[in-house]
Structure formats: structure tokens, C-alpha cells
Amino acid sequence: MIYGSWRQRLARSLHTSRSKPHARFVQLASVDVNGKVQNRTLVYRGFIDDSDALIMVTDRRSDKYEAIKNNQQVELCWYFDKSREQYRINGLINIIDVQNAQLSQTNQVTREQVWKTLSASAQAQFYWYLNEGKDNNLPEQITEPELIPDTFCVMLLLPTEIDYLLLADPQQRFINKKTNGKWQELPIKP
Ligand SMILES: Cc1cc2nc3c(=O)[nH]c(=O)nc-3n(C[C@H](O)[C@H](O)[C@H](O)COP(=O)(O)O)c2cc1C
Numbered sequence: 693m694i695y696g697s698w699r700q701r702l703a704r705s706l707h708t709s710r711s712k713p714h715a716r717f718v719q720l721a722s723v724d725v726n727g728k729v730q731n732r733t734l735v736y737r738g739f740i741d742d743s744d745a746l747i748m749v750t751d752r753r754s755d756k757y758e759a760i761k762n763n764q765q766v767e768l769c770w771y772f773d774k775s776r777e778q779y780r781i782n783g784l785i786n787i788i789d790v791q792n793a794q795l796s797q798t799n800q801v802t803r804e805q806v807w808k809t810l811s812a813s814a815q816a817q818f819y820w821y822l823n824e825g826k827d828n829n830l831p832e833q834i835t836e837p838e839l840i841p842d843t844f845c846v847m848l849l850l851p852t853e854i855d856y857l858l859l860a861d862p863q864q865r866f867i868n869k870k871t872n873g874k875w876q877e878l879p880i881k882p
Contacts, residue, residue, distance in 0.1 A: 697875065709774045715773075717735060718736050719734075720766055722759045723765065724755065725762050745849065745850050746768070747846060748847040761787060782852055784852065788803050788845060818844045
């Protein structure tokens with residue numbers, strides 16, 4: 693797999709900010725069934741090995757689930773304050789929910805692997821309201837695939853265009869676009 697140059701740049705940005713947990717917070721904008729734009733903060737949870745797909749997770753009960761199922765087109769905005777870099781990552785999200793995980797072995801394995809990377813408290817959010825009236829203590833981290841709650845969804849963002857901006861003097865800006873399966877980079881002069 694030949695990665696686009698944006699991918700190496702992003703790896704560097706993450707490395708520079710590796711001691712800052714907030715550097716993994718991203719803003720994801722999508723459009724709902726009525727055409728309304730919605731934006732929210734999510735946690736970036738890595739890449740699928742040997743691919744450009746960024747991993748995030750969400751709950752099937754959230755508004756974004758319906759919105760993205762209806763319209764996969766999204767833009768993710770990511771600012772690294774330490775290195776003063778912004779990435780605007782445009783692309784399509786594939787949601788892996790309990791249904792399509794049952795239809796594809798790859799999806800099922802991805803859903804299980806990403807679930808295991810969540811901390812016990814992150815996992816606990818997916819049980820919210822499911823066990824009303826039961827013990828409210830946080831569970832231990834759960835690793836058995838059959839215990840993954842149906843509410844748990846993985847979102848894979850496949851980028852098609854990345855707009856990179858470095859706030860330096862002078863500013864640097866590059867657009868990376870995928871054309872015929874190959875990444876091209878174009879410097880942008882203001
Ligand atoms: C720092 C931070 C991290 C968050 N991480 C996630 C996340 O990884 N997944 C998620 O679904 N919501 C996350 N949220 C909550 C979302 O921002 C949002 O409020 C929630 O998902 C409902 O969004 P929706 O109504 O657009 O679906 C996070 C919020 C904050 C402030």
C-alpha cells in the first residue's frame with residue numbers, strides 16, 4: 693500500500709502531539725436527512741492497518757448514525773495546537789453496525805478488534821440505558837465478542853480529499869486528492 697503524503701504528515705503531527713490526549717479529538721461534520729449540517733467532537737482511534745481508513749466509534753442511538761447511514765459524505769476537521777496544523781479531511785464514512793458485521797467476516801473482525809481497544813469506561817457508555825434498574829457500577833473491560841452491545845458501531849472514514857494548512861510564516865497549504873486510485877498533492881498559494 694502506497695500512502696499519500698498527507699498520511700505521513702498526519703503520522704508526524706500525531707507523533708509531535710503524542711503526549712497530548714486532546715490531540716486525538718476531531719470535529720466531524722455530516723448532513724442529516726433534512727439537509728441540516730451537524731458537527732461534533734469525536735475521538736480518533738487510529739487507522740485500519742495498511743489502509744487510509746480512519747477509525748472512530750459511535751452509538752447506534754445517536755443522531756449521527758441515521759444521518760451518516762443516509763449520507764456518507766462528511767468532513768473531519770482536526771487542529772494540532774502544538775504544531776499549529778489543521779487537516780480538513782473530506783470523505784465517506786462506512787458504519788459497521790451489528791447488522792453488517794454479521795454479513796461480513798472482515799467487518800465482524802474489525803468491530804471486535806476496535807471494541808477491545810476501548811477502556812472499560814468507554815465501553816460502559818454503550819450499555820447506558822440498556823440495563824436500567826440494574827447495577828450501575830462500571831463493568832470490567834469486556835473482551836468476549838458475544839457481549840459487545842448492539843449499540844456499538846465503528847465508523848471508518850475513507851478520505852477522498854485532504855486540505856492541510858500549517859500556520860507558519862509564510863503559511864503552507866496543500867490539497868491532497870485521490871484521482872484514479874492515486875494520491876496527488878497540490879500546493880495552494882493564497
Ligand atoms: C472530547 C469529546 C470526545 C467525544 N468522543 C466521542 C466519540 O468518540 N464518539 C461519539 O459518538 N461521541 C463522542 N463525543 C460526544 C459527541 O460530541 C456528541 O455529543 C454525541 O456523539 C452526539 O452527537 P450526535 O447527536 O451528532 O450523534 C465526544 C464529545 C467530546 C466533548
